[in-house]
Amino acid sequence: MLYSTIETLKKNQLSITDSRKKILEMFVRSKGALAHADIESQSGTEFDRVTIYRTLQTFVEKGIIHTIPTADNSVRYALCKDACTEGHHRDDHVHFMCDHCGTTYCLDHVHVPKVSLPEGFTSTQMDLVVSGKCMKCNH
Amino acid sequence: MLYSTIETLKKNQLSITDSRKKILEMFVRSKGALAHADIESQSGTEFDRVTIYRTLQTFVEKGIIHTIPTADNSVRYALCKDACTEGHHRDDHVHFMCDHCGTTYCLDHVHVPKVSLPEGFTSTQMDLVVSGKCMKCNH
């Protein structure tokens, strides 16, 4: 089922504001993940830097978007497509960063495989980030 | 085979300086990974912040240490135990971050499993970071 941005905001008990509507729409339209800087440049001077930070934080807390751990330690965000809820993310899919065009993809259908940890270690979360050349850049 | 810090520096054609000796020694002694801030606090006012940044950069370039992509997007470093050389890292092991004590471990003997990517995607690097409770914190 697909929700409009307004429906998504309502469903998460967030008040409907211009910044939230527009930023959420950017994620819906975008193929890849977005960094704070992407949102800032796409929205021009429409919103304050701080508003963007706070909007992203709120969306993460509500389980609307998730952060992506990248090899270069920059912060990127993408829509949650799994059953994420407030304070509980379930994004157990693989992420892909293209070395060539820089796009970061959620590979929603590729799951992180189990690995056997050494005696005594127990896991609650696994993040797998694959780098290489994407679909488009492999022409 | 085990090299002394001085031998390691020589082997990599680096001049022997106080900061390089001491910082490399910190890595050799440390069980887990180190962040810039750890090195700064452990060394007090002995070295300038900039020197620490430059030393870490040099070590990464030479294949002496590698960066660890973490879920919280903070930068950590650990000794390379694989056959890393100048400009070419081969650290294909799993990393573990303890949610409880914060220690980051290189699980040198746990390799990153292959995953099948969607048509058109080709990979050059895979980073798997597992979070949970470590050996010590599971008491």
Place this chain on the structure above:
DNA sequence: TAATATAATGCAACATTGTTGCAAAATATT
């Protein structure tokens, strides 16, 4: 719908992290 209560925004100020240029100091080479 209008009045009131609540929440989000913009701004300024600050903190943290990382980078660069350059003179002084340390190390390596002759």
Place this chain on the structure above:
DNA sequence: AATATTTTGCAACAATGTTGCATTATATTA
């Protein structure tokens, strides 16, 4: 020991992120 080369410390700057607070926008209630 003298010279060449490299590294260091300092200052200045850039990028990224956080906080407090008055103003503005949204939601609630009458």
